[in-house]
Amino acid sequence: MAGHGFRPVYHPAGHDHALRNAVQDLRTGRWVSMARLLDETSDWEAWTRRTQVLAAVAAGSDVVPIWRAEQPESLAATVMHSRVAVERAVRAHRAGHTRTRELWQEALTACREASDRSPADPVPWIGLIALAVLDGRQRMAEHRLTPPAPMLPPGPWGLLAEVEKRDPHNREAHHRMLQFVYARQSGPLSEAVNYSHWAASSAPVGSALHALPLYVRVERYRRERGHERALDLHWVAEDAVRDAQRALDTWFLFCATDEASLLDLNHLAHALFGALRFADAARVFEALGPYYTTLPWAYRTAHPDDRALAEEVFLRARARCLSG
Structure with a gap:
């Protein structure tokens, strides 16, 4: 898929075609496909991912x-x-x-009700962490x-x-x-770095948590406006290369890439590209197939809100890595 004329596609469902169909129906005001999909979802990983995507689409409707x-x-x-x-x-x-406070209280009540009615479900508790x-x-x-460990902040443990x-x-x-940790401070990201490595350190092989440190490195780059530097060494620093390699070796090589988060795959492709590991990055770009996400590529541009610029950066990186 390295040919000329390739245009990446963004879709929140990614490779999950059943979810894609439910999203399409949801956007037209129909809920039956969503209900059927969730009824057929048997594991918590897929349940969490699918309900998150569906909620983002449904939030603007009734x-x-x-x-x-x-x-x-x-x-x-x-x-x-x-x-x-x-x-x-x-x-x-x-x-x-x-209306933030009012909506916050409504959400707290909704999460408590959901946890009471579906006590085995992790999603209501995830909602409380988000709040x-x-x-x-x-x-x-x-x-x-x-x-639970030194160097971590107080929080909703x-x-x-x-x-x-x-x-x-x-x-x-x-x-x-991690979003909670970010919200605690606007300065150095030491707490976030510590948290991401703590979470990854106990995760089993194949867990997407091994990609978590990549997000913190992108956040640091964003805050430091790294794209403005004439000589950008952020991505080739020893710890950056190490984080990218670890995510590749302990997550990507063992995960089902067609079920993986598009954001995780894009962050890994981005990190490996930045670390000049083009052959390894090519494997991730291949796994992405036709899909991409604007982040983290947008942070390499002067205008992160411009999706076209993010797409250009993605395409240049992809072409470089797939060219061999």
């Missing part, structure tokens, strides 16, 4: 309330209600919306618990423990925790 009204006993509908409530609250917080970011001053006791009981090494839970 499809989930309609589903709940028609199937009030559906556990999936209850969980999706909590997902949508969390998504709306987090979006409102980012936008500084006046912890809104408690910027950590006024809630559950958001300032003592960490009890909520993470609840997820771990249900789905150990859950990818989204740890990414939500």
